[in-house]
Amino acid sequence: MTIAQIQEEIVEEFSMFEDWMQRYEYMIELGKSLPIIDEKYQTEENLIKGCQSKVWLHAEYTEGKVLFTANSDAILTKGIIAILIRVFSGQTPKDIFEAKMDFIDEIGLKEHLSPTRANGLVSMIKQIKMYSVAFQANK
Template identity: 55%
Template sequence: MTIKEKQQQLIEDFSFMEDWEAKYEYIIDLGKSLAGMPAEKKSDANLIKGCQSKVWIDAEFKDGKLFFNADSDGILPKGIVSMLVSLYSGHTTEEILSSDFDFISKIGLQEFLSPSRANGLMAMTKQIKFYAVAYQIKS
């Protein structure tokens, strides 16, 4: 499944939910499925700056694709980062760099988040793109 197809599926999933309470619960449930990270990966190098909660994202380049691992100490940010990991993990750097983050506005996530959480979300998306650029240069 392409990133665009995954984004479209997420948009459709959110469209079935009528209120933000249901969407909020869905995001939290996504976080519960996140495997988490080993303690040694929860380093300052992997810490996302600008997040209200602590959020860590790490990437591994394997067989021409990037695989993301993430965790957070907050339930909502953990759900958000889980959503990003599921969308972008397992894709090539080219696919990640050519993708957009329009799905965020299409599901209304930025409107729902406080300004500091919205800044954290943008910091997470920038980090994913940063890893794609870094690994594209290395490969």
């Protein structure tokens, strides 16, 4: 699936919920299915700066695709990073870098997060995009 197709799928899933409490619960469920980062990667250098909670993000470049794993010490934040990993893991660095992020506004995520969590979301996206740039440069 392309990034745009995955994003559209997420928008459709979120539209099934009546209110934000249900959407938060859904994000928590998504967080539980997150491909957990190997403990050896839960290091200071894999911590995303700018997040209120601790979020570790690890990326590997394999066969032209970027594979992400992550973890967080906060359950809602784990759901947020799970959504991003679902969108970007297994994609090419070029596709990740060029991806539009409109789906975040379409599901209303940023506006329903506290300012510190919204900043964390931006930091997660920035880190994912930075990995894509690094992997493109090292091809």
